[in-house]
Amino acid sequence: MTVGIVVFPGSNCDRDVRWALEGCVGLATRFLWHEDRDLSGLDAVVIPGGFSYGDYLRCGAIARFAPVLESLRDFAQAGGAVLGICNGFQVLTELGLLPGALTRNAKLHFLCEPTGLLVQPGLCRWLQGYAPDEQIVLPIAHGEGRYQCDPQELAALEANGQVVLRYSSNPNGSVGDVAGLTNATGNVLGLMPHPERACDPVTGRLDGLRLLASLKGLSKANQKGGC
Amino acid sequence: MLDPAGEATRAAAARLGVDGIRKLRIGKSIELELEAPDAQVAQSQLELLSDRLLANPVIENWSLELLDGNGEQQP
Numbered sequence: 001m002t003v004g005i006v007v008f009p010g011s012n013c014d015r016d017v018r019w020a021l022e023g024c025v026g027l028a029t030r031f032l033w034h035e036d037r038d039l040s041g042l043d044a045v046v047i048p049g050g051f052s053y054g055d056y057l058r059c060g061a062i063a064r065f066a067p068v069l070e071s072l073r074d075f076a077q078a079g080g081a082v083l084g085i086c087n088g089f090q091v092l093t094e095l096g097l098l099p100g101a102l103t104r105n106a107k108l109h110f111l112c113e114p115t116g117l118l119v120q121p122g123l124c125r126w127l128q129g130y131a132p133d134e135q136i137v138l139p140i141a142h143g144e145g146r147y148q149c150d151p152q153e154l155a156a157l158e159a160n161g162q163v164v165l166r167y168s169s170n171p172n173g174s175v176g177d178v179a180g181l182t183n184a185t186g187n188v189l190g191l192m193p194h195p196e197r198a199c200d201p202v203t204g205r206l207d208g209l210r211l212l213a214s215l216k217g218l219s220k221a222n223q224k225g226g227c
Numbered sequence: 228m229l230d231p232a233g234e235a236t237r238a239a240a241a242r243l244g245v246d247g248i249r250k251l252r253i254g255k256s257i258e259l260e261l262e263a264p265d266a267q268v269a270q271s272q273l274e275l276l277s278d279r280l281l282a283n284p285v286i287e288n289w290s291l292e293l294l295d296g297n298g299e300q301q302p
Contacts, residue, residue: 057280057281058283061280061283065280093285094283099285100285101283101285101286103228103286104231104232105231106229106231107231108231108232108235146229148228148285148286149285173229173231
């Protein structure tokens with residue numbers, strides 16, 4: 001079991017994700033440089049947070065054309081587990097693996113704080129360790145996390161159960177309080193909050209651990225990691 | 228769609244005493260020089276770029292103006 005972690009110029013949560021997966025969950029990881037195309041031997045891929053290519057043009061707009069993401073599109077379409085965190089979520093929408101777009105926070109501030117979330121796991125393979133309607137707290141850290149899509153698209157996502165994470169108290173103006181979305185088949189998850197920052201007891205929160213531990217089938221409530 | 232930077236700027240304009248602004252939206256303008264065999268090819272290449280790279284049609288509208296080599300607008 002090996003998890004790939006994409007590294008763009010400007011990624012800055014790649015090592016946090018590695019620590020959470022290796023140190024807290026106990027899984028092997030492999031960094032994937034943005035020019036890599038080879039995803040062989042990987043069971044899952046995480047696109048971490050940061051500022052890929054400086055977020056020039058738009059968040060995720062240039063990353064979308066990276067060679068590694070051409071391979072990732074095929075990997076996801078073949079049912080591979082793909083997780084995009086923060087900038088990774090922005091990249092997944094630009095890539096078209098998830099609908100909609102992430103835009104500037106409604107009040108323009110960069111938000112860096114713990115945020116209450118409502119989990120509705122549905123078919124999302126990453127969230128099977130959480131109970132329906134469970135409330136958790138994860139940190140957010142973003143300036144451009146306001147989810148936008150047209151009302152018809154949002155209604156379709158709601159009807160399909162693809163809005164799997166919602167803000168309890170919407171911090172950024174996202175439509176439908178959307179904090180995280182899955183694709184129709186549940187193997188791709190994009191979310192603005194940072195589960196990897198809530199896996200190690202030293203950070204004071206553990207609500208992200210079950211998300212990453214889903215890769216291992218560790219899904220018991222309050223599961224203790226290997227930190 | 229909400230344009231928070233435009234709204235903040237409109238609020239600042241009101242503090243300057245200009246409060247008749249009906250609309251203020253902030254976007255970006257992109258200057259691009261392109262070699263192409265003719266205007267039609269240039270147009271189609273620019274439309275491809277605008278739709279797939281320069282703008283995200285989910286959240287942005289785009290229009291383009293074609294200028295000739297002297298910087299004059301094409302008819």
